[in-house]
Amino acid sequence: MSPDYLLFAQHGWADNNQHMVALAQQLATDATRIIAPSLNYAMTWLRMAPLVEEVEQIATKAVETYPDAPLRIVGHSMGGLIWLEVLTRHPDWWPKVEFLVLVASPVGGADLGRIIDPLQVGVGIAADLGQDRRAMASAIAERVNTLVIAGNLDGGSDGTITLESAKVPHAQFVDMEGLSHATMRDHPWVIETIRQFWQGKSFSEPLTQHPVIEQLRAIPGMTDAHLRDLPQSEPFLTLEDDSVIRVWRHPLGIDHVFVTTSSGACLYAGYVGWLHRTELWHTLTHLKETVAHPQTSDGQEIDAPCGLDGS
Structure with a gap:
């Protein structure tokens, strides 16, 4: 049977x-x-x-x-x-x-x-x-x-x-x-x-692929990060859908990147080590040149936070 x-x-x-x-x-x-x-x-x-x-x-x-x-x-x-x-x-x-x-x-x-x-x-x-x-x-x-x-x-x-x-x-x-x-x-x-x-209960809408998040995930060495470091991050650029890329560098030199909604909810958190810092900042620079929102709400362009320019 x-x-x-x-x-x-x-x-x-x-x-x-x-x-x-x-x-x-x-x-x-x-x-x-x-x-x-x-x-x-x-x-x-x-x-x-x-x-x-x-x-x-x-x-x-x-x-x-x-x-x-x-x-x-x-x-x-x-x-x-x-x-x-x-x-x-x-x-x-x-x-x-x-x-x-x-x-x-x-x-x-x-x-x-x-x-x-x-x-x-x-x-x-x-x-x-x-x-x-x-x-x-x-x-x-x-x-x-x-x-x-x-x-x-x-x-x-x-x-x-x-x-x-x-x-x-x-x-x-x-x-x-x-x-x-x-x-x-x-x-x-x-x-x-x-x-x-x-039994057929739906717990959430199926997760969707955010094109910018997929680009960040594709960076060599990118590792999913903990959310606890999000409050220490600074805004780097606003995307066309009003989501925000934020960045933070750990005291040990580990670069973190976050993508949040306009209201602050975290969509993605990741980090790279020293070996892949250049690739991360190359991608961030490219995104800033190609997919960034033209202006922030106050009309000012978003600049890289001081000390977080990938150097």
Whole structure:
């Protein structure tokens, strides 16, 4: 007898499947086939490719065994990244996927991973966690009903990854204030939100791609940043849609860039290290010359704040 659906629930880095099994059991019906692999704990500290291959093999066997069963996928943290890789390898599965839920997954790249491996030379799992997978996630979310759930413990992160790194264009987004990264694996709020999403509830408009933000994200070395530094930033230029690019340099010389609405709500936060400062300021200068609002509200052109000219 074919199950009503296959429920894939994948744990992440430095973890086992205990919490994801508990989550899946709360979501499943009596006719659901739960597939929640427990990956080798030590291997989760090394590289992601073998983990992707293992999950792919398990998933392929399940899909071939139950070819008519739809798929529902929930991935926590690196588990979500693993499934992005698997689905990118299998676009033929996309029509089968009823729902994809990414819980606390650093799709844009974990800043901790980039701190450990800033040159992306391959320092263990850090190189994989620091990779930006937003393009592949966006392509999937454009075709697959996708929900992103992110914790907000301190006004900008879940204590492990930033809110910004979890966002995916074309996906719905839920910000869960007060939840930490690990807590989200099987928290009742997360379980109920997934259940409601599966029942058709809409939590937000699908996230859209802002062309200027995409240009900033494309800068080499750009890493999604925490929102706590936004109040220290200064306006650099106003865009044609009245959103504002703001900049701030950390005392250690780390350049931050923010995009906010005209009312001050943050649309994007990122930073680059010393190695990529030139690329950041080249892009900012180009934007100022090409897409800036001609004037501010008081009729004065916006100049670079003192000391933040990229030098």
